[in-house]
Amino acid sequence: MTGNxxxxxxxxxxxxxxxxxxxxxxxxxxATWATPRxxxxxLSTVDHKIIGRRYIxxxxxxxxxxxxxxLAMRLQxxxxxxxxxxxxxxNQIFTMHGSTMMxxxxxxxxxxxxxxxxxxxxxxxxxxxxxxxxxxxxxxxxGGILLWVSFALDVGPxxxxxxxxxxxxxxxxxxxxxxxxxxxxxxxELAALAVAxxxxxxxxxxxxxxMSLDRIPVFVWAMLVTSFLIIMAMPAIMIASSTLILDxxxxxxxxxxxxxxxxxxxxxxxxxxxxxxxxxxFLPAVGMVSTIIPTFAxxxxxxYLPLVMALIATGILSFGLWVHHMFTTGLPRxxxxxxxxxxxxxxxxxxxxxxxxIATLWAGRPQLKTPLLFVCGxxxxxVLGGMTGVMVASVxxxxxxxxxxxxxxxxxYVLIGGALFPLIAAVYYWLPKVSGRMMxxxxxxxxxxxxxxxxxxxxxxxxxxxxMGMPRRVYTxxxxxxxxxxxLFVSLSxxxxxxxxxxxxxxxxRSARSGPLAGPNPWNAPTLEWATSSPxxxxxxxxxxxVTSANPLWDNGETLPVAGGLNIDRRELLVSSVVxxxxxxxxxxxxxxxxxxxxxMATSILLIxxxxxxxxxxxxxxxxxxxxxxxxWPKGEPEDEA
Amino acid sequence: xxxxxxxRRSGWSVASGTLSLCGVTLCCLACATALGWMRAPRQFRTxxxxxxxxxxxxxxxxxxxxxxxxxxxxxxxPYEKVAYDLSQGKRLYTWFGCATCHGDGRGNIGPSFLDGWxxxxxxxxxxxxxxxxxRPHGMPAYRDRMTNDQIWQLAGYVRTIGAYGPSVSATARxxxxxxxxxxxxxxxxxxxxxxxxxxxxxQGPSP
Numbered sequence: 001m002t003g004n005x006x007x008x009x010x011x012x013x014x015x016x017x018x019x020x021x022x023x024x025x026x027x028x029x030x031a032t033w034a035t036p037r038x039x040x041x042x043l044s045t046v047d048h049k050i051i052g053r054r055y056i057x058x059x060x061x062x063x064x065x066x067x068x069x070x071l072a073m074r075l076q077x078x079x080x081x082x083x084x085x086x087x088x089x090x091n092q093i094f095t096m097h098g099s100t101m102m103x104x105x106x107x108x109x110x111x112x113x114x115x116x117x118x119x120x121x122x123x124x125x126x127x128x129x130x131x132x133x134x135x136x137x138x139x140x141x142x143g144g145i146l147l148w149v150s151f152a153l154d155v156g157p158x159x160x161x162x163x164x165x166x167x168x169x170x171x172x173x174x175x176x177x178x179x180x181x182x183x184x185x186x187x188x189e190l191a192a193l194a195v196a197x198x199x200x201x202x203x204x205x206x207x208x209x210x211m212s213l214d215r216i217p218v219f220v221w222a223m224l225v226t227s228f229l230i231i232m233a234m235p236a237i238m239i240a241s242s243t244l245i246l247d248x249x250x251x252x253x254x255x256x257x258x259x260x261x262x263x264x265x266x267x268x269x270x271x272x273x274x275x276x277x278x279x280x281x282f283l284p285a286v287g288m289v290s291t292i293i294p295t296f297a298x299x300x301x302x303x304y305l306p307l308v309m310a311l312i313a314t315g316i317l318s319f320g321l322w323v324h325h326m327f328t329t330g331l332p333r334x335x336x337x338x339x340x341x342x343x344x345x346x347x348x349x350x351x352x353x354x355x356x357x358i359a360t361l362w363a364g365r366p367q368l369k370t371p372l373l374f375v376c377g378x379x380x381x382x383v384l385g386g387m388t389g390v391m392v393a394s395v396x397x398x399x400x401x402x403x404x405x406x407x408x409x410x411x412x413y414v415l416i417g418g419a420l421f422p423l424i425a426a427v428y429y430w431l432p433k434v435s436g437r438m439m440x441x442x443x444x445x446x447x448x449x450x451x452x453x454x455x456x457x458x459x460x461x462x463x464x465x466x467x468m469g470m471p472r473r474v475y476t477x478x479x480x481x482x483x484x485x486x487x488l489f490v491s492l493s494x495x496x497x498x499x500x501x502x503x504x505x506x507x508x509x510r511s512a513r514s515g516p517l518a519g520p521n522p523w524n525a526p527t528l529e530w531a532t533s534s535p536x537x538x539x540x541x542x543x544x545x546x547v548t549s550a551n552p553l554w555d556n557g558e559t560l561p562v563a564g565g566l567n568i569d570r571r572e573l574l575v576s577s578v579v580x581x582x583x584x585x586x587x588x589x590x591x592x593x594x595x596x597x598x599x600x601m602a603t604s605i606l607l608i609x610x611x612x613x614x615x616x617x618x619x620x621x622x623x624x625x626x627x628x629x630x631x632x633w634p635k636g637e638p639e640d641e642a
Numbered sequence: 643x644x645x646x647x648x649x650r651r652s653g654w655s656v657a658s659g660t661l662s663l664c665g666v667t668l669c670c671l672a673c674a675t676a677l678g679w680m681r682a683p684r685q686f687r688t689x690x691x692x693x694x695x696x697x698x699x700x701x702x703x704x705x706x707x708x709x710x711x712x713x714x715x716x717x718x719x720p721y722e723k724v725a726y727d728l729s730q731g732k733r734l735y736t737w738f739g740c741a742t743c744h745g746d747g748r749g750n751i752g753p754s755f756l757d758g759w760x761x762x763x764x765x766x767x768x769x770x771x772x773x774x775x776x777r778p779h780g781m782p783a784y785r786d787r788m789t790n791d792q793i794w795q796l797a798g799y800v801r802t803i804g805a806y807g808p809s810v811s812a813t814a815r816x817x818x819x820x821x822x823x824x825x826x827x828x829x830x831x832x833x834x835x836x837x838x839x840x841x842x843x844x845q846g847p848s849p
Contacts, residue, residue, distance in 0.1 A: 054663060061664045065671075088684045141663075145670050152674030154684075170814030170824070174729030251815045251824045258819045612810055 017543060018564040026542060028568045033125065033538040035592060044594040046130035047538055051137050052116030053434060058137075059109035062144055064505070066100035069093050071498055074458075078491035080479040090475035091158035092177075096151050098161025099181060103188040104144045106419060107277065110284040111195045111230075113426060114223040116434065118199055120529035120536060121217050123208030123545045125573045126589045128201035129194075131596045131631065136194035138600030143187025146608060150180045157181035160473065162274060163244070165255040165266040170248045179248055179611045182241040186607055189234045189241075196230035199223050206573060207581040208528065209563050210547035215581075217527045217550075218301060221308050222287025225315040229276045229283070232319070237273035240266060250614050264329060271322035279318040281415065283311060285422035286353055289375050292422075292429050293357050295525040296372040297364025300551050303356040310349035310356075317346050327398045336395045343393035350386055354379060369523075370444030374425035377452045381421060385413025388463070403473075406466025412459045424451070424504065431508065432522050436534040437515030443507045450500030457493025461486045526551035531560055544574050547581070570638035588639040595631035602627045684726050688791045692717075696790035701771055706762045708771070714794070721791075721798035722766060725811035731799025732813045732825075734792055738784065740800075746821045747803040752780065756804040769797040 017025045035045040045051065072093055076085040085093065119127050127133055150156050157177045159168040168178040203224045207216070216224075243254040244266070253259035255266055294301045301307060323331065323339040357379060366372060388410040392398045401407060424447075432438050470483050477483055521530035530553055532541055543562035549555040563583065566572045571589040576582060606620030634640050688696070692713055701708035714721075721727045735741070743752030753761060762768040762777065773793050776783035784793065802812050802825050815824035 057661065057664055058667065061667060086686075088686060141667065145667060148667075148671050149674040151678075152671055153678040166817050169817060171729075171816045174813065175725035175811065248814050249826070251820075251827055253815075253820070256815070256817045256820075258817060263817075 016565045017568045020568070022542070025568055026537075029539040029542070030537060032569060032571055035538065040594060041592065043597045044134070044592045046126070046134050046590060046592050046596075048115050048119050048127040048130060048133060049434075049536060049538075049540075051130075051133050052112050052114075055112030055115060055137055055140065056109055058141060058144065059105050059112060060505075062100050062104040063109070064501075065148065066097050066105060067498065067501060069097040069100070071494060073097065074491040074494040076475060077477075077487050079488065080477050080481070080484045082476055085475060087475045088158065091473075092151060092154075092156040094473055095157045095160055095181070096147070099147065099157065099184065100144075101415075102161055102277065102281075103185065104140075104147065106281045106415065107192055107230075108140055108188070109423065110226070110281055110419070111192060111199070113288070113423075113430075114199055114226070114284060115195060117430065117529055118202055118220055118223055119206070120433075120532065120540060121220050121527055122203065122206060122211060123528045123531075123541060123547065124202065124206040125540045125544075126571070127198050128206060129198045129590075131590050131593055132194050133198055134593075135596035135600050136191040136198075138597055139187055139194070139603060140191035142600065142604035142608075143184045143191065146180065146187065146604075147184040150177075155180060157184075162270050164270075165244065165247075165263050168244060169255050169263075170251075173248070176611055179245055182245045182248075183607050183611055185237060185241040187604070189238045190603075192230050193234050196227035196234075199227040200231070203227075204578050205575050207576050208545050208547050209574065209576055209581055209583045211576075211581045213579055214304070215547055215550045217287075218290035218304070218307055218311075219284070219287035219527075222283045222290070222311055225311045226280050226283045229280050229315050229318065233273045233276035233280065236269050240269035240273070243269075245611070249611075264326075267326050267329065268322070271325045272319070274325065275322040276315075276318045278414070279314055281419045283314065285378070285419040286311060286314075288422045288426040288429075289357060289378060290353075291527065292371050292375055292425055293360050294364075294551070295429075295523050296367050296369055296375075297360050298367070299360065299364040300526070300554075301356065302359035302363060303352075304550065306352050307356045310352040313349040314346065317342065317349070321346065324393055324398070327395050328402045340393050340395055344390055347386060347390055354383065369428075370439070370441055370448060371425040371429040373445065373448045374421050374428065377448065378417060378421035378425065381413055381417025381452075381455065385410060385417050389414060401466050403471055404466035405462040405470045405472060408472055409459050409462035409466060412462070416455060416459070421451075427504075427508065429523065430529075431511065432518035433529055433534045433536070435512040435515070436518055437511050438518050438522060439511040439515060440507050443503060447500050447504045447507065450496055450503060454493050454495075454497030454500050458490055458497050461490050461493075465490075521553065524553075526554040528552055588641070591637055591639055593631065595627055599624065599627035599631055688789070693790055696794060697774075699767055699771055699774070701767065705771055705775065706768055707765055708767050710767050710770075719766075721794040722801065723798075723809065723811055725813075727795045728799050728802060728811060728825075729813050730792070731795040731797070732816070734788070734796045735799055736816075738787070738796070740796075743780065748822070754804075755800055758804065758806075764801065766794075766797055766801065769800055770794055773797055773800075 017029070020028070033047070035041050035047050035050060072085060073090070076082050076090060115127060115133060119125070147156070155175060155177050157163070157180055159173055159178050159181065163178060163181055166172055168181070203216070203220055243252065246252040247254050247256070247261075253261045255261045255263050257263055290301055290307055320342045321339060323335060324343045327336055327339075357375075368376075388406070392401060392407065392410055428439050428444055465483055465486050468481075468483060468486075470477065470481070477487075518534045520533050522534075523530070528545055528547070529536075531545060541562075543564050544566065545552065546561040546563050548561065552560060563574070566574065566586060571591060572586050573589050574583055575585045575587045577584055602620070602623040606616060606624055609616035609620060695711050695713040698711040699708060700711070721731075741750075743750055744755060747755045749755070749757075753759075760768070762772055770793050772781060773788070773796055774783065774785045774790075788796070799813070802809065805812065805825070808826050810826075812826040813824065814826050
């Protein structure tokens with residue numbers, strides 16, 4: 001009952017949850033925290049579960065759209081000299097595919113899973129800065145709509161997802177296509193930075209009492225490291241995209257070598273973000289895997305400390321690798337050697353993680369349910385992708401296979417194998433918590449078989465295509481090249497992969513509609529999110545749990561110790577100390593507000609119109625200022641006091 | 643621990659709000675696709691019959707002014723406003739050495755494009771005819787060196803050099819040493835000096 005002392009030290013005439021009966025307390029908590037089911041309620045909610053769900057669903061819509069583009073490319077490449085898609089459209093399609101998957105799917109979906117799960121896993125009632133969270137979602141949605149509406153209007157970017165200058169610069173990219181890409185980057189980075197700040201604050205200051213740093217679930221550790229990576233990596237790309245748009249629109253000279261600029265500066269800025277980006281996508285997946293494996297192995301994770309250290313080491317190392325994307329740009333030999341060594345050294349923490357997972361499975365009694373199947377598929381695929389990663393870390397080999405399908409195969413192995421497989425495992429694992437209903441185990445096995453076989457059939461032959469010299473980003477090839485057979489096989493396998501995803505989405509929607517009820521803890525998992533009902537109530541926990549071990553639901557038996565004393569008539573949560581999670585204060589949590597939505601709309605209008613005239617920054621800042629004033633103006637609510 | 647406050651709502655109704663948001667997104671996309679369908683895609687290589695028709699300039703007898711070919715209107719007059727064609731025109735301006743006589747637009751031994759004075763009128767067709775057929779006092783004919791659509795692209799670009807208002811689709815700066823603000827920066831006449839402009843009839847030899 002550690003919360004009580006703090007609660008009573010303050011002058012307070014409102015009742016706390018210890019003063020009323022359980023049923024009365026729940027009713028009043030719901031009245032305090034629930035989102036009204038009106039249009040205004042939908043637009044102004046700050047509930048991390050609702051926003052996280054929206055974020056995830058939107059990101060999956062972008063996954064479907066990006067996947068359809070991939071199928072379009074495979075259709076075009078299935079036969080030599082095919083004429084389904086012309087070169088201009090093809091350039092747009094591969095750019096849209098990469099940009100959508102990286103900026104509108106992979107990063108947002110990982111953060112969104114964090115937005116949904118982290119507050120539940122650490123036992124708090126809402127994420128920190130919940131209105132910023134709402135703002136972040138609307139900004140993300142606007143950026144995605146901007147990109148896709150532009151593509152539908154035939155002004156989609158056509159310069160590759162990394163938009164190298166001079167190709168993306170003012171001279172060689174006419175029209176608004178590259179500007180739209182650069183501004184879409186600004187949208188998604190803004191959204192990502194907002195979420196990263198919230199997650200850091202939530203994880204460091206809102207943990208349930210007793211959840212000291214060595215009792216945090218590994219997924220939460222992974223989100224913490226990821227959030228720090230985002231905070232340090234994303235500013236580089238925001239500077240890059242802003243300077244690119246300045247070069248293009250107002251004639252600055254950042255990337256013009258003839259006027260003292262530097263074209264290579266773009267690649268440095270981009271990859272200083274771009275390589276950590278890979279780990280921003282991968283580390284949450286590591287966290288998901290490390291959370292799913294113990295549940296199905298029936299024992300705590302093997303090597304919690306080395307795993308967490310490996311997460312942090314990967315995060316730090318990820319900032320020392322970016323030049324391996326630039327080995328063919330003619331950098332000094334010493335630099336190339338350094339970045340070869342640092343690139344290979346990332347295999348050490350990755351190896352530690354993989355051995356910890358294998359040891360956990362080895363020492364436990366694994367139940368091969370669908371989530372664990374996908375985790376096993378992840379381990380197999382990711383190790384293969386890691387192997388080719390060590391290969392392309394070597395300068396001579398990289399010089400040979402640079403810009404060929406070998407690289408395409410490599411990064412699809414690490415991204416799909418390293419992030420998408422764990423994500424699907426996570427959907428099978430956590431969807432019962434989100435919707436309260438189970439997904440089908442039988443369909444899950446078919447989905448896994450289709451996705452696993454389809455994936456390897458699609459991407460393994462690309463290694464050979466790359467070694468045979470097939471370059472990336474070509475819209476067609478000649479019959480004499482001898483690539484036709486393998487490409488046809490790849491395209492057919494892509495259909496198998498697509499069928500797997502189709503079945504997966506059907507299963508997910510069917511489950512959310514009519515799946516068997518899950519109950520609070522269907523997998524007998526040890527972490528706190530399973531301590532509340534499925535789906536969780538708006539206030540997450542009736543009382544804040546007190547944590548006494550790293551696996552609270554396994555080690556505490558039937559009942560968890562809880563802390564009481566939080567106010568139930570205003571939104572209130574417990575702030576705890578960084579290291580030991582000792583309770584420090586009761587802190588009010590912001591209520592629903594429509595202003596983040598309006599602020600996001602004003603920001604979107606500013607950013608989109610600034611593509612057309614620099615004066616938009618001046619005039620557009622007025623509505624932004626008005627909406628921000630509205631956002632922060634005190635409304636006289638009980639939450640405003642302290 | 644935890645209560646069943648949320649269980650009253652089925653998983654499906656929980657998801658419906660999210661799905662309707664996705665629906666709005668997809669509707670935006672569908673509308674944009676319909677609009678995009680009506681736009682002409684960027685053509686890297688013009689169809690040969692179109693290419694031939696673009697050469698049918700119907701000029702007045704004095705070879706100043708006239709009517710562009712029907713296909714020019716059928717295409718929607720792209721060469722005056724489409725960013726891709728303007729940027730191709732800018733590239734042709736460099737490749738065909740226009741700067742040798744016309745400088746960066748301020749003129750040199752040839753006339754300036756910035757001073758608002760067009761010796762043969764400001765219409766697209768007159769500029770295109772000047773490029774294709776040449777003009778007295780040193781302007782060579784490019785009809786055997788450029789394709790018809792390239793001539794239109796170059797004409798379109800030349801007309802933006804001295805535009806009084808910057809167009810959204812005007813070209814940006816090149817990755818070269820800069821001698822003048824780019825065409826998309828603002829009215830050329832207020833941004834920099836217009837150049838010698840020595841070819842006006844009252845100042846120099848009459849064409």
